[in-house]
Amino acid sequence: GAGVSQTPSNKVTEKGKYVELRCDPISGHTALYWYRQSLGQGPEFLIYFQGTGAADDSGLPNDRFFAVRPEGSVSTLKIQRTERGDSAVYLCASRGQTNTGELFFGEGSRLTVL
Amino acid sequence: DQQVKQNSPSLSVQEGRISILNCDYTNSMFDYFLWYKKYPAEGPTFLISISSIKDKNEDGRFTVFLNKSAKHLSLHIVPSQPGDSAVYFCAASEGGSARQLTFGSGTQLTVLP
Numbered sequence: 001g002a003g004v005s006q007t008p009s010n011k012v013t014e015k016g017k018y019v020e021l022r023c024d025p026i027s028g029h030t031a032l033y034w035y036r037q038s039l040g041q042g043p044e045f046l047i048y049f050q051g052t053g054a055a056d057d058s059g060l061p062n063d064r065f066f067a068v069r070p071e072g073s074v075s076t077l078k079i080q081r082t083e084r085g086d087s088a089v090y091l092c093a094s095r096g097q098t099n100t101g102e103l104f105f106g107e108g109s110r111l112t113v114l
Numbered sequence: 115d116q117q118v119k120q121n122s123p124s125l126s127v128q129e130g131r132i133s134i135l136n137c138d139y140t141n142s143m144f145d146y147f148l149w150y151k152k153y154p155a156e157g158p159t160f161l162i163s164i165s166s167i168k169d170k171n172e173d174g175r176f177t178v179f180l181n182k183s184a185k186h187l188s189l190h191i192v193p194s195q196p197g198d199s200a201v202y203f204c205a206a207s208e209g210g211s212a213r214q215l216t217f218g219s220g221t222q223l224t225v226l227p
Contacts, residue, residue, distance in 0.1 A: 004157070033214060042118075042203050042217030043158065056214060091157055101146050101207060103215065105157030 002026070004106035006092050012112045013082055021077040021109045025094030032075050033103060034067055035091040043091055049075060082113045117141045118206050120218035128226050133191040135221050137204030140185065144206040148215065149178060149189045152201045161202075162189070194225045 005024040013019055025032050031050055035043035045059040049069045057067075064082075069075040079086055089110050093103035119138045127133045135149075145166040150158035164171040164178045164187070171178050177190045191198055201222050205215040 035217075040123075040219065042120075042205075042219045043215075045214045045216065048214050059214070093157070101148060101163055101215075102160040105150075105159070107155065107157050 004092055004094055004104055006090075006106035006109050008109055009107065010110045010112075012114065014114050015082060015084060017082050017113075019079045019082055019111060021079075021090050021092075021111070023075045023077070023092030023106060025073065025075070025092070026096065026104055027073075029094035029096045029104070030072070031095040032069060033093045033095070034075070034077050035093065035105075037089045037091055037108070039088075046077070046090075079111075082111075084113050087111055087113045115140075116219070117144075118204055118216050118218040120202075120204055120221050122221050123219070124222040124224070126224045126226060127194045129196055130193045133189075133194045133198065133223055133225065135189040135191075135202050135204075135223065137187050137189075137218055138185055139187075139206050141206070141208065141216075142185070143208040144216075145209070146207045147178070147180060147187050148205045148207075149176075150203045150205060150217075151198075152203060152220070158203055191223075194223075196225045196227050199223055199225050 007022045033048050034046040037043045047067045048056040052072045064080045066078045089108040091108045093105045148163040149161040151161050152158040162176045180187045201220045203220045204218040
């Protein structure tokens with residue numbers, strides 16, 4: 001597809017389980033971002049990749065959260081030992097070679113931890 | 115500590131009138147500002163941006179104004195249309211447009227027909 005694709009769109013899991021969320025960015029976009037949006041809040045930055053490397057992971061809340069982008073395209077956000085507070089919509093965005101700063105967002109993966 | 119603040123969680127406007135959405139920021143290092151629009155169950159979509167070297171940017175019905183001394187920006191939509199009903203997020207970055215964005219909490223705009 002032409003846009004940013006995220007799977008799954010919805011994920012319900014139990015506290016303590018492991019979760020993986022996938023993001024397929026727009027083809028050719030070198031920059032990829034993960035954000036988290038809780039109810040009534042704006043998107044909160046988690047991590048930013050430039051190519052394969054994490055250029056800025058300062059937004060990851062703790063070491064239960066990890067993200068990879070091994071080939072510089074698809075990225076996976078991994079959450080270990082999930083907690084109820086991890087429930088949120090996880091948004092992925094990508095950006096191409098533009099000076100407008102525009103990020104293209106996917107529809108998000110809604111994670112519910114019971 | 116919220117660095118980007120949208121103090122109005124909601125706004126209702128009559129169709130055809132002007133909508134004005136406001137945003138304040140505290141980080142003086144922010145030098146690039148964007149507005150995003152979000153419909154339910156969709157990701158945010160880019161609307162308009164402005165660099166700190168400007169005080170106004172216009173794109174069709176949408177105009178963004180930046181007041182650096184007040185650390186305030188606003189989005190004007192005129193005339194407002196029912197299809198503009200959505201959540202509007204203000205976002206800012208420092209060090210140029212390549213950096214990660216800091217978002218406000220959003221304002222739900224409802225345009226009444």
